[in-house]
Amino acid sequence: MKKFKLGLMEKRNLKGYLYISPFLIGFLCFFLIPIVQAVVFSFSELKIVPTGYTTTFVGLDNYHRILFVDPDFVPILTNTIINTIVDIPAILIFSFFIAVVLNQRFIGRSFVRMVFFMPVILSAGVVIKMEMNDIMNQAMVQEASFMMGGEYFLNLLLQLRLPAGFIQYIVAVVNRIPLVIEASAIPILIFLAGLQSVPTDLYEAADVEGITGWERFWMITFPLVSPMILVNAVYIIIDSFTSYRNEMVVFIADNAWSRGGYGVSVAMSMLYFLAIAVILGIIVGVFSKRVVYIK
Amino acid sequence: MAVAYKYKTRQARNLKHAKRLHKLGKVGWSFVRTVILAGLCFMILYPLIVKFTSSIMHVDDMFDSSVRFLPKNFTMEQYRIAWEWMNYPRTFLNSLGLTLTVSILQLASSTLVGYGFGRYNFRGKNLCFALVLLTLVVPPEMIMIPLFLNFRFFNLFGLIKEPGINLLGSYWPFILTSMTAMGLKNGLFIYIMTNFFKGMPDSLEEAAMIDGASSFRTFFQIMLPGAKPALTIVFLFSFVWQWNDLFYTNLFIRTGDGFLSLALQNFANYFVSNSPVSSNYPWQYTSLLNNAGMMLFMAPLLILFLIMQRHFVESIERTGLVG
Numbered sequence: 001m002k003k004f005k006l007g008l009m010e011k012r013n014l015k016g017y018l019y020i021s022p023f024l025i026g027f028l029c030f031f032l033i034p035i036v037q038a039v040v041f042s043f044s045e046l047k048i049v050p051t052g053y054t055t056t057f058v059g060l061d062n063y064h065r066i067l068f069v070d071p072d073f074v075p076i077l078t079n080t081i082i083n084t085i086v087d088i089p090a091i092l093i094f095s096f097f098i099a100v101v102l103n104q105r106f107i108g109r110s111f112v113r114m115v116f117f118m119p120v121i122l123s124a125g126v127v128i129k130m131e132m133n134d135i136m137n138q139a140m141v142q143e144a145s146f147m148m149g150g151e152y153f154l155n156l157l158l159q160l161r162l163p164a165g166f167i168q169y170i171v172a173v174v175n176r177i178p179l180v181i182e183a184s185a186i187p188i189l190i191f192l193a194g195l196q197s198v199p200t201d202l203y204e205a206a207d208v209e210g211i212t213g214w215e216r217f218w219m220i221t222f223p224l225v226s227p228m229i230l231v232n233a234v235y236i237i238i239d240s241f242t243s244y245r246n247e248m249v250v251f252i253a254d255n256a257w258s259r260g261g262y263g264v265s266v267a268m269s270m271l272y273f274l275a276i277a278v279i280l281g282i283i284v285g286v287f288s289k290r291v292v293y294i295k
Numbered sequence: 296m297a298v299a300y301k302y303k304t305r306q307a308r309n310l311k312h313a314k315r316l317h318k319l320g321k322v323g324w325s326f327v328r329t330v331i332l333a334g335l336c337f338m339i340l341y342p343l344i345v346k347f348t349s350s351i352m353h354v355d356d357m358f359d360s361s362v363r364f365l366p367k368n369f370t371m372e373q374y375r376i377a378w379e380w381m382n383y384p385r386t387f388l389n390s391l392g393l394t395l396t397v398s399i400l401q402l403a404s405s406t407l408v409g410y411g412f413g414r415y416n417f418r419g420k421n422l423c424f425a426l427v428l429l430t431l432v433v434p435p436e437m438i439m440i441p442l443f444l445n446f447r448f449f450n451l452f453g454l455i456k457e458p459g460i461n462l463l464g465s466y467w468p469f470i471l472t473s474m475t476a477m478g479l480k481n482g483l484f485i486y487i488m489t490n491f492f493k494g495m496p497d498s499l500e501e502a503a504m505i506d507g508a509s510s511f512r513t514f515f516q517i518m519l520p521g522a523k524p525a526l527t528i529v530f531l532f533s534f535v536w537q538w539n540d541l542f543y544t545n546l547f548i549r550t551g552d553g554f555l556s557l558a559l560q561n562f563a564n565y566f567v568s569n570s571p572v573s574s575n576y577p578w579q580y581t582s583l584l585n586n587a588g589m590m591l592f593m594a595p596l597l598i599l600f601l602i603m604q605r606h607f608v609e610s611i612e613r614t615g616l617v618g
Binding site: 017029031034038046110114177178253276 | 412432
């Protein structure tokens with residue numbers, strides 16, 4: 001009897017392959033094969049001819065050219081990585097704070113939630129590209145961050161005679177505020193979802209024990225939402241590494257169609273991916289040990 | 296006796312004090328919260344407000360320092376130029392068609408795949424799911440050129456003889472990739488659907504099985520109607536991202552201005568190098584034109600967002616984005 005039932009379940013589970021078959025086909029055709037091709041291309045010179053394309057093996061030439069000949073690649077790569085690393089904590093803290101605030105009850109909450117989601121709608125690839133080319137628009141964005149009191153703040157810092165490096169950092173962060181807000185739209189939603197999934201009986205039990213608001217946050221809310229911090233950190237990295245605001249993305253695309261050629265461009269994206277993978281690995285490694293899961 | 300009485304009143308007074316303090320703190324916090332949120336909302340909306348107001352502004356207003364947001368000389372000239380230059384009705388319909396095609400196909404494929412991952416336990420499931428996450432992590436720039444070449448000389452991976460078919464410039468690259476769950480951010484949609492189906496009660500499916508429903512019938516008649524919130528969110532996100540996408544559109548279409556995003560791109564590029572003669576202030580005028588173009592581009596999404604706002608924001612918590 002039991003054996004028969006197991007067989008039935010196994011038979012049923014075979015249908016799972018049927019359901020995921022679109023993904024398997026797609027993965028093979030539009031992901032795995034292209035990746036293998038990309039690896040091959042990065043070690044060769046690629047030429048497009050009317051009937052197809054030809055590849056000639058050139059060894060590590062492309063990589064050599066990127067790392068030691070091209071004057072732009074290394075600075076842009078390090079710049080991108082540094083920007084991302086600076087942004088991650090800012091975005092995480094900001095979006096967590098906003099999510100906690102938006103989880104409270106107050107008048108106009110749904111409107112504010114809607115506004116914080118708006119950047120997802122407004123940050124189209126074309127629009128970002130146009131804004132970056134449009135001097136007038138850039139001036140406006142700068143103005144917006146300084147309108148928030150940035151100028152007074154800067155004066156205050158200067159009067160305090162703080163070290164110049166510190167002031168520079170603060171100014172850089174202030175200038176990036178609009179970008180941080182823009183990148184926070186989805187992380188806020190993810191944190192909100194996390195906050196709402198915390199079981200209420202935990203809070204009730206804690207209230208009976210006479211917990212303060214501070215302890216309530218750090219001992220219940222924060223640990224239970226901590227898996228979302230990991231999810232968000234990964235999301236932020238991926239998002240920032242593929243966004244149109246990213247110099248590297250633009251640079252790789254430029255190289256493919258005009259500057260260096262296909263092989264060089266593919267080799268660049270290989271190195272770029274390696275960098276992302278290392279950063280992701282470090283972040284996942286650091287966070288996943290400290291994250292609390294309850295099931 | 297007297298001491299005890301005194302103690303009682305002091306305790307009562309302290310309690311009263313504490314309560315008042317608590318209330319004060321609450322009022323203070325709600326004030327701070329209002330200020331912070333109002334400021335941030337303003338910052339988010341500011342670019343949109345500026346874009347809108349300056350798109351209906353006459354160029355003279357840009358040099359009038361008394362004009363802050365409301366234009367003195369209202370004009371629709373920029374919209375007229377942008378509308379005609381981008382051939383708006385045609386490009387809009389093209390973009391809408393492409394976006395709808397892609398998002399419906401993405402929805403269908405990621406629902407099927409998500410159902411497979413969420414409801415079945417087959418061998419190698421975890422490995423396959425890890426592959427889904429891998430597709431999210433690898434930047435699309437890496438497979439950009441191989442994809443481009445594969446679609447330029449499409450030979451069904453060796454099945455058709457040389458030189459292959461040129462699929463670029465058609466809908467086919469979009470259809471093929473989104474049908475096989477490999478479109479833009481498709482891994483995320485699979486993830487959402489998987490988590491949602493995982494959370495559905497087993498008893499539903501068992502009841503259907505006892506009643507003799509086949510696997511597909513269970514899927515279509517029992518599971519799909521219950522999955523409405525997840526379906527909505529996946530569809531909306533897919534729609535928004537496809538509409539805003541420039542990467543795949545640039546890659547697969549390459550030239551021409553048949554689609555709104557490409558038309559807008561060309562529009563902006565054109566006026567950067569060819570300043571309109573009709574104006575004394577070419578740079579500023581270009582900026583106004585750009586703003587009008589961007590407003591035209593974003594308008595459909597903004598309208599969609601205002602209508603479906605609740606589905607975008609509120610339903611994410613019910614769709615199991617949280618595992």
